[in-house]
Amino acid sequence: MTAQRTTILIGQAAIPLVLLALWQVSAMLAGDFYIATPADAFAALDRDWFFDSLGATLLAAFVGFLIAAAAGLWIGVTLGLTRFWGKVLEPVTLSVYSIPKVTLFPIFLTVFGFGLGSKVAFGMFHGIFPILIIAMNATREVNVVHLKVARSLRLSRTQTFKQVIFPSIYPSLLTGLRLGFSLTLLGVILGEMFASRAGFGYELVEAITLHDMPRMYGIVATLVVIAFVVNALLLRWEQAASGPRRAVAAR
Amino acid sequence: MSEARRVRATRWGLVLAFLALIEIIPRLGLVNPIALVPLSEMVWQLWLLLKDGTLADHILRTLTSIVAAGALAVVTGLPLGVALWRLETTRRILQPYLTTYYAIPIFAFYPLFIAIFGLGSMPVIIIAWAWAVVAIVLQTVIGLDAVPPVLVKVGRSLRLSSWRMFTRIYFPAATPHIFTGFKLAASYTVIGVIASEFIQAEKGVGFFVGFSYNNFAIQNMYAAILLILVFAVALNSGLLALERKLYGRQG
Amino acid sequence: MVLTVEHLSKTFGDVEAVRDVSLAVDEGEFVSIVGPSGCGKSTLMEIVGGLIEPTAGRIDVSGMPGIVFQQESAFPWRTVVENVAFGLEMTGVGKAERLTRARDMIELVGLGGFEDRYPTELSGGMRQRVAIARTLVMEPKIILMDEPFGALDEQTRLILGEELSRIREATNATVLFITHSFDEALLLSDRIVVMTARPGTIKQVVVNPLPRPRDSTIVSDPEFGRLSGELWELLREESMRALAGERGR
Numbered sequence A: 001m002t003a004q005r006t007t008i009l010i011g012q013a014a015i016p017l018v019l020l021a022l023w024q025v026s027a028m029l030a031g032d033f034y035i036a037t038p039a040d041a042f043a044a045l046d047r048d049w050f051f052d053s054l055g056a057t058l059l060a061a062f063v064g065f066l067i068a069a070a071a072g073l074w075i076g077v078t079l080g081l082t083r084f085w086g087k088v089l090e091p092v093t094l095s096v097y098s099i100p101k102v103t104l105f106p107i108f109l110t111v112f113g114f115g116l117g118s119k120v121a122f123g124m125f126h127g128i129f130p131i132l133i134i135a136m137n138a139t140r141e142v143n144v145v146h147l148k149v150a151r152s153l154r155l156s157r158t159q160t161f162k163q164v165i166f167p168s169i170y171p172s173l174l175t176g177l178r179l180g181f182s183l184t185l186l187g188v189i190l191g192e193m194f195a196s197r198a199g200f201g202y203e204l205v206e207a208i209t210l211h212d213m214p215r216m217y218g219i220v221a222t223l224v225v226i227a228f229v230v231n232a233l234l235l236r237w238e239q240a241a242s243g244p245r246r247a248v249a250a251r
Numbered sequence B: 001m002s003e004a005r006r007v008r009a010t011r012w013g014l015v016l017a018f019l020a021l022i023e024i025i026p027r028l029g030l031v032n033p034i035a036l037v038p039l040s041e042m043v044w045q046l047w048l049l050l051k052d053g054t055l056a057d058h059i060l061r062t063l064t065s066i067v068a069a070g071a072l073a074v075v076t077g078l079p080l081g082v083a084l085w086r087l088e089t090t091r092r093i094l095q096p097y098l099t100t101y102y103a104i105p106i107f108a109f110y111p112l113f114i115a116i117f118g119l120g121s122m123p124v125i126i127i128a129w130a131w132a133v134v135a136i137v138l139q140t141v142i143g144l145d146a147v148p149p150v151l152v153k154v155g156r157s158l159r160l161s162s163w164r165m166f167t168r169i170y171f172p173a174a175t176p177h178i179f180t181g182f183k184l185a186a187s188y189t190v191i192g193v194i195a196s197e198f199i200q201a202e203k204g205v206g207f208f209v210g211f212s213y214n215n216f217a218i219q220n221m222y223a224a225i226l227l228i229l230v231f232a233v234a235l236n237s238g239l240l241a242l243e244r245k246l247y248g249r250q251g
Numbered sequence C: 001m002v003l004t005v006e007h008l009s010k011t012f013g014d015v016e017a018v019r020d021v022s023l024a025v026d027e028g029e030f031v032s033i034v035g036p037s038g039c040g041k042s043t044l045m046e047i048v049g050g051l052i053e054p055t056a057g058r059i060d061v062s063g064m065p066g067i068v069f070q071q072e073s074a075f076p077w078r079t080v081v082e083n084v085a086f087g088l089e090m091t092g093v094g095k096a097e098r099l100t101r102a103r104d105m106i107e108l109v110g111l112g113g114f115e116d117r118y119p120t121e122l123s124g125g126m127r128q129r130v131a132i133a134r135t136l137v138m139e140p141k142i143i144l145m146d147e148p149f150g151a152l153d154e155q156t157r158l159i160l161g162e163e164l165s166r167i168r169e170a171t172n173a174t175v176l177f178i179t180h181s182f183d184e185a186l187l188l189s190d191r192i193v194v195m196t197a198r199p200g201t202i203k204q205v206v207v208n209p210l211p212r213p214r215d216s217t218i219v220s221d222p223e224f225g226r227l228s229g230e231l232w233e234l235l236r237e238e239s240m241r242a243l244a245g246e247r248g249r
């Protein structure tokens, strides 16, 4: 039992190292015209643009995410509470979720223009769906008896939301937010690739144009690390929220 | 029954109203004519492009990539899922990484694969496969885990061999989940292929959208977007309907 | 009268749940409702509690009724004391006061020492006491209880029934109590309303002559047995009708 736990922990810690080693070996086999080594990639992360890009990408992702979270929560809960509209719109939201959204980018560009506006909007457009869909489903599953308790105490809509609906959907909502953040980040990076002069997406395109391999690898590795760290933090929060105490929820 | 019909009627009403808006807004000159073209013109243009064969090559390329990546995802994803389900320790080592997998902005890797394999189908298929395969792996593991213990006991009581246990009990019991994996993989493959083509390619419907945009051929662009959306939504709804038909009664 | 119901009817679509029910409950009275499953007891209670609108009829309740639901209703995300203080919090009672009142009530329902536990850490009976305490702490003029002990075993029911009697004497609350158990009804009530199969109407109101105070040993009293038989006599036919109705559907 403990021996197995140790194996697992060692294994988990080893995975990044294994990936790094694989990267190193592939780079050596393929040559630096095709794959940059980890050391070169790291060296290419130049102070001049690195922190500017980091700031630009995270700012856009953060703003897009906040809007996606607020709007997704609001729409999702509303649709979850009004059975009829939920049924009407559920397949529509699922369909939009499943389309290749990148191809719609020209439309965002036309509406929001070149720069911050379109990448924030595009990030939000990517991030809102998981939040909305999960909030809607979780709201539908709020224990009806709990809602009756709220009504028997003549709670207002706001009170009912704050005291009954929100705590009920909270653990699922965190899952939605985690997925939503990842997709928002993806949307922002895609937006930067096509219509921005700042951020990692833009730098990546620059590096491609110049065939600057170390920089390309440096940027991709950075993005993976950011995505992983943010996701791990949100996952922690999520797991804490659905801990053993609440595991056997009321339903 | 009558409610279900009302739901469907309302949904179609909304969709039609949306389509009507796309028709009317540009006709009334409410937006810049180079920003949006009326729906009927999109349809007509799409018809022309299909008739004169302009799109044929692109469609063929896109479909080939989708089928190749999808088939590859199924062929590799299922065995990997079964293996992971059997190998308890490996699975627990990989668990946190698998949960984080979809947080990674996968399209950032695309330029790296272009650098290695050159512009063509190969990098597109790799990206689409990588995006889709993990969904199948995860759903296979979830499905096999969710097999009710009592069914396993039934198998044991009949002294089934482990091969038969797997083919007669575990696998059939897990198919609803595995099918969900296929469904997700299908839309991820479509997204992966078309988005990659849009980012950078020499052929494909996704490429055609970006190419038309860059050359101010707005009608062509919208015609291709329309084709993509119709295809993605039809595929998704078709799989959803199939899922309901196959497994709807199993709950 | 704390509660007056006149010619109340309720129809859901084409299901007639309650038909022409009239009932008056006096202050401090404990009235039980028994009736076959599906006869509209919960519906009646939710109308009285203001949760659903009747199709026809009039209700007059003094104050906001407190309700204990048939299903478990403690919030899993709140501790016992937070659950019990919930209603007070919502009506703007200050923190110190509501915690004191909640603690007293928790003591009263016999959950002292469990204030900071979460509902999932309690037994079913304890969770139901949390829901009862959450209702009682509001000091409602009238308490509606829908099979509050329905999910519990017979012994626990009787013990909780005794506790409920004790609490009621201490608070002098008026109670409308739905149950399937004659023992419970006879132990607790002043009057017992027997309902017919769906559509539920009042078949008969039985006045409970058993002297107070009562405790659970009363179940072995011969008079108790006789009354229990009488109730069963009234209900047997209705229950059979209800069952036949279910099969017919």
Ligand SMILES: Nc1ncnc2c1ncn2[C@@H]1O[C@H](COP(=O)(O)OP(=O)(O)OP(=O)(O)O)[C@@H](O)[C@H]1O
Residues within 6 Å of the ligand: C012, C013, C015, C016, C017, C035, C036, C037, C038, C039, C040, C041, C042, C043, C044, C070, C198
């Ligand atoms: N919201 C509703 N919509 C449609 N029908 C309902 C609704 N609520 C109750 N009914 C129907 O009304 C009838 C009475 O239901 P109710 O829950 O009041 O019965 P009950 O006497 O409390 O039964 P039990 O003793 O099993 O709890 C049932 O036939 C039920 O199906």
Ligand SMILES: [Mg+2]
Residues within 6 Å of the ligand: C041, C042, C043, C070, C146
């Ligand atoms: Mg009931």
